Amino acid sequence: MATEVRFKLNGNRMQMTVEDHWTLLHLLREELGLTGTKEGCGSGECGACTVVVDGLAVNSCLYLAVDVAGKDVLTIEGLAGKDGTLHPLQKSFVENGGIQCGFCTPGMILASKALLDENPRPSEAEIKHALAGNLCRCTGYVPIFASIQAVIDQGIEEVDVVVRQSESPSD
Amino acid sequence: MTLPINNGNEGGPPGIGVSIPRADAYMKVSGREKYASDYYGEDLVWCGVKRAGVPHVVIGEIHTRAASETPGVLAVLTHSDVRGTNRQGVLQKDQPVLADDKARHCGDAVALVIAEDRHSLNKALDLVSFDYELLPGVFDAEEALEEGAPILHENHPQGNLLLSGEYRTGAGASAMAECDVVVEGSFRTPRQEHAYLETEAGWAQVQDDGRLFIVCSTQTPFRDRSEVAEALGLDLHDVRIKAPYPGGAFGGKDGVTVQTLLGLAALNSGGRPVRMQWDREESFLAGTKRHPARLYYRLGAKRDGTLHCLDVHMVLDTGPYDHLGGVVLALGLEHAGGAYRVPHVNLKGKCVYTNNPVGGAFRGFGVPQVTAAIEQMIDMTAEKLQMDPLETRLRNAVRRGDKNSIGKTLVNSTGLRECLKALGEHPLWKSRAEWKAGAGAFKRRGAGVAALTHASGYGPVVPDVANAKVELTREGKFLIYSGVVDMGQGNATTNLQIAGSILCQPTDGMELVLPDTDRTLPSGSASASRCTYTFGNALIGAAENLKTRILQRAADLLMARSRDEIVLIPGGVRHLVSGKDLPLSVIAGFMDEAERISVHHFKAPTAPENFDAGPGIRMHGFPHTLFSYAAHLALVEVDELTGEITVCRYVAISDCGTVVNPQIYEQQIQGAVAQGIGFALCEDLVSTQGLILTQDFAGYVIPTAADVPEIDSVPVEIFEPSGPFGLKGVGEIAMNGPLPAISNAVADACGVRIFEYPMTPERVLAAIRDACKRISE
Numbered sequence: 048m049a050t051e052v053r054f055k056l057n058g059n060r061m062q063m064t065v066e067d068h069w070t071l072l073h074l075l076r077e078e079l080g081l082t083g084t085k086e087g088c089g090s091g092e093c094g095a096c097t098v099v100v101d102g103l104a105v106n107s108c109l110y111l112a113v114d115v116a117g118k119d120v121l122t123i124e125g126l127a128g129k130d131g132t133l134h135p136l137q138k139s140f141v142e143n144g145g146i147q148c149g150f151c152t153p154g155m156i157l158a159s160k161a162l163l164d165e166n167p168r169p170s171e172a173e174i175k176h177a178l179a180g181n182l183c184r185c186t187g188y189v190p191i192f193a194s195i196q197a198v199i200d201q202g203i204e205e206v207d208v209v210v211r212q213s214e215s216p217s218d
Numbered sequence: 219m220t221l222p223i224n225n226g227n228e229g230g231p232p233g234i235g236v237s238i239p240r241a242d243a244y245m246k247v248s249g250r251e252k253y254a255s256d257y258y259g260e261d262l263v264w265c266g267v268k269r270a271g272v273p274h275v276v277i278g279e280i281h282t283r284a285a286s287e288t289p290g291v292l293a294v295l296t297h298s299d300v301r302g303t304n305r306q307g308v309l310q311k312d313q314p315v316l317a318d319d320k321a322r323h324c325g326d327a328v329a330l331v332i333a334e335d336r337h338s339l340n341k342a343l344d345l346v347s348f349d350y351e352l353l354p355g356v357f358d359a360e361e362a363l364e365e366g367a368p369i370l371h372e373n374h375p376q377g378n379l380l381l382s383g384e385y386r387t388g389a390g391a392s393a394m395a396e397c398d399v400v401v402e403g404s405f406r407t408p409r410q411e412h413a414y415l416e417t418e419a420g421w422a423q424v425q426d427d428g429r430l431f432i433v434c435s436t437q438t439p440f441r442d443r444s445e446v447a448e449a450l451g452l453d454l455h456d457v458r459i460k461a462p463y464p465g466g467a468f469g470g471k472d473g474v475t476v477q478t479l480l481g482l483a484a485l486n487s488g489g490r491p492v493r494m495q496w497d498r499e500e501s502f503l504a505g506t507k508r509h510p511a512r513l514y515y516r517l518g519a520k521r522d523g524t525l526h527c528l529d530v531h532m533v534l535d536t537g538p539y540d541h542l543g544g545v546v547l548a549l550g551l552e553h554a555g556g557a558y559r560v561p562h563v564n565l566k567g568k569c570v571y572t573n574n575p576v577g578g579a580f581r582g583f584g585v586p587q588v589t590a591a592i593e594q595m596i597d598m599t600a601e602k603l604q605m606d607p608l609e610t611r612l613r614n615a616v617r618r619g620d621k622n623s624i625g626k627t628l629v630n631s632t633g634l635r636e637c638l639k640a641l642g643e644h645p646l647w648k649s650r651a652e653w654k655a656g657a658g659a660f661k662r663r664g665a666g667v668a669a670l671t672h673a674s675g676y677g678p679v680v681p682d683v684a685n686a687k688v689e690l691t692r693e694g695k696f697l698i699y700s701g702v703v704d705m706g707q708g709n710a711t712t713n714l715q716i717a718g719s720i721l722c723q724p725t726d727g728m729e730l731v732l733p734d735t736d737r738t739l740p741s742g743s744a745s746a747s748r749c750t751y752t753f754g755n756a757l758i759g760a761a762e763n764l765k766t767r768i769l770q771r772a773a774d775l776l777m778a779r780s781r782d783e784i785v786l787i788p789g790g791v792r793h794l795v796s797g798k799d800l801p802l803s804v805i806a807g808f809m810d811e812a813e814r815i816s817v818h819h820f821k822a823p824t825a826p827e828n829f830d831a832g833p834g835i836r837m838h839g840f841p842h843t844l845f846s847y848a849a850h851l852a853l854v855e856v857d858e859l860t861g862e863i864t865v866c867r868y869v870a871i872s873d874c875g876t877v878v879n880p881q882i883y884e885q886q887i888q889g890a891v892a893q894g895i896g897f898a899l900c901e902d903l904v905s906t907q908g909l910i911l912t913q914d915f916a917g918y919v920i921p922t923a924a925d926v927p928e929i930d931s932v933p934v935e936i937f938e939p940s941g942p943f944g945l946k947g948v949g950e951i952a953m954n955g956p957l958p959a960i961s962n963a964v965a966d967a968c969g970v971r972i973f974e975y976p977m978t979p980e981r982v983l984a985a986i987r988d989a990c991k992r993i994s995e
Contacts, residue, residue: 082256083249085465087415088498092915095415123249137247141239144881147889148706149246150415150465156247178923182915184413184466185706186885187892188923 057125273908278349290338302451397518416465506578550584555623633873664967677839694803701741747947754942759818894956
């Protein structure tokens with residue numbers, strides 16, 4: 048079974064036929080070649096495949112591709128400007144050492160973006176809670192918190208408040 | 219802590235001691251870095267493995283027909299399709315690529331399926347079956363040594379004993395009689411899983427010229443090449459291995475994982491590219507683990523706290539194959555007494571085959587296990603003598619020139635005392651009494667310390683060498699050929715920093731070439747806290763040599779009296795006398811290709827001592843000569859009602875020589891501490907009868923963002939003359955500290971000591987209850 052879906056991906060209008068059993072992760076990596084989204088476990092436990100759908104961080108390995116119909120999907124490839132200018136969170140991860148092997152980084156940055164879009168001034172506890180589903184085995188998280196905190200402190204994140212939709216599948 | 223950042227784009231060379239951001243950071247934050255698991259390509263096919271699923275069997279007929287007939291399946295391969303030795307392994311080649319005679323653990327590979335897509339692949343894998351004769355298994359390392367235990371390798375001369383070591387100094391254990399106090403302890407450390415985010419993965423294809431090209435997530439491309447060639451019956455030079463940045467490795471990619479299987483698939487895919495990526499469960503099942511250890515310790519001291527006698531017996535469970543088990547044992551024996559002067563020592567160790575998952579390299583390499591024991595024995599001794607634990611350590615800590623606990627004379631920088639003293643001055647140590655008094659209802663707080671040492675390099679026999687290569691391209695750009703993999707530890711960036719500081723180039727004026735057996739030179743494994751020490755020394759030689767050639771050619775072109783009048787500047791050279799500049803592109807045009815490429819070999823120094831610790835132990839790396847040191851402090855809170863331990867603050871004070879890049883140094887410390895906290899509190903790959911019960915991240919829990927405390931890393935910078943710019947290895951040492959520091963803190967908080975790890979709430983509660991029972995009796 049296949050379904051025709053229209054959605055927005057990194058600002059681009061998409062129209063494509065997707066198999067009903069495809070996950071969003073499969074669609075991104077294997078059909079569209081967007082390998083910035085990583086697979087770490089395939090069962091929603093590690094967060095490496097995190098993307099943002101309508102403002103919410105979701106595990107794309109658990110999210111059916113057909114469910115993106117009518118939605119706005121952001122992957123790591125769409126976060127920097129078209130000219131390659133990094134998003135403030137990306138820049139902060141570079142400067143504050145939030146990256147080692149880098150495999151959790153795309154998911155970690157997108158989970159952070161979804162958090163700051165919804166809550167521009169999160170407390171330390173709120174940051175830890177928001178990122179508890181994104182595993183990192185290299186850094187011990189300390190420089191990741193520092194990277195996010197620097198963005199909050201500098202107020203350089205352009206705040207774009209997204210109201211959480213209660214019927215969203217990740218709730 | 220905020221670190222000074224020089225983004226490397228300001229035109230100047232990066233310098234040493236400055237936090238330039240990682241060379242790979244931009245590509246990684248933008249999702250554009252291509253990992254081995256990101257290789258696909260036109261006409262791709264998938265391959266995957268049928269695992270044994272039974273721990274110990276004689277393999278009979280393998281039924282592949284149903285799988286072969288599945289639509290979308292290209293081939294189903296078994297051991298009979300392997301043309302080479304069908305054996306792999308780092309030291310002993312005792313592990314089959316595809317099982318032929320027996321399966322020795324549940325993760326053994328029995329058949330390899332190649333299919334058009336993942337869906338058909340999984341379907342076909344389910345249809346492969348095999349006949350087998352069930353053999354009794356052995357799942358406990360000590361039982362495996364008993365008379366009549368099932369034998370894993372019939373041809374191995376010592377039964378299930380892979381390797382044993384025995385070593386004595388002074389009067390050995392008999393000096394225990396001369397001690398005023400003796401403490402005893404038996405410790406059990408768990409099987410730890412690496413849990414890198416990128417599972418074992420790779421891509422392979424037979425190229426137009428007939429050579430096999432493998433791109434894989436590995437720490438050891440050059441050793442992999444030999445293993446693949448031998449196992450598959452190929453000429454070494456017909457195999458090329460390229461190693462992109464792995465998505466984490468920590469020792470788990472030190473040695474072959476997917477490589478031989480991928481190579482075999484590529485030889486049977488009709489020239490199409492092949493991809494393999496283990497899923498998480500397969501990675502847990504078939505990947506290597508930290509050796510579970512049983513440690514039996516007796517430590518004797520004089521009344522004044524001077525250590526006098528140490529008696530150690532350790533048993534390591536290496537699973538069914540050698541892999542690096544013998545080396546882990548040798549390093550464990552060497553570090554069993556910590557960084558202390560102990561005149562009388564008796565060490566015994568055994569590394570034992572079982573039908574459990576394969577033991578292998580994991581950050582720390584045997585040292586976290588023995589440090590867990592010795593650092594608690596020190597606290598137990600201090601407690602018995604009513605001495606301060608920090609003071610007890612300082613009394614016995616080695617200085618340069620001392621002989622350590624195995625009698626090795628310490629000739630390199632030895633900063634343990636400096637680390638311990640800095641810990642004593644740390645505000646968190648000084649204010650610990652007030653902090654402890656602030657515990658709430660049903661909470662107990664404690665402080666625990668651990669003193670650490672960690673060797674770097676391969677030891678006295680296996681040459682620890684690196685071969686660096688630096689090229690000035692015809693266009694005037696520098697290429698730095700990294701011979702050692704950067705699995706996230708940041709050595710690729712440090713290489714740029716080292717080369718840039720010598721060649722006076724900003725990092726964006728140079729380009730890295732990642733390890734590739736066709737392009738870079740063999741420089742050993744990314745392991746053993748050796749990467750920047752060994753390769754960095756080689757790189758200094760290569761860069762200095764190229765610099766001399768450039769200056770000489772420039773001096774000739776600018777009619778300078780000697781090359782001393784010329785200096786390198788970003789992008790060019792300057793004649794100091796005339797002030798005239800020449801761009802590198804012009805100078806490169808006057809240099810032959812042979813002149814524009816510089817290579818340099820470095821071999822790490824080795825210990826002159828020849829200690830007899832049993833056959834093979836020296837070859838496996840006993841002893842080393844260069845050591846890093848550290849002192850750790852854990853402040854923990856224990857919930858008396860639930861048994862839950864919370865690590866509230868952590869301090870790591872380290873002597874790893876000069877700090878070349880403070881940010882990367884700090885990341886190594888903090889990351890290793892987090893892994894150590896997992897080892898101490900929650901990580902245990904549980905298996906019963908060889909079957910893994912914790913098959914995913916829901917069952918095998920690693921620390922999350924919510925579990926890791928603030929970690930304060932304080933470097934004690936002592937210049938190490940043999941190190942590049944004075945540095946020593948920093949990759950592993952911090953892994954050794956958390957378990958003993960936390961356990962000592964728990965003992966300080968509640969008066970109970972846990973001897974089996976991880977320290978789960980259940981174990982903590984049981985220990986508290988036992989103590990209460992003892993008191994009421």
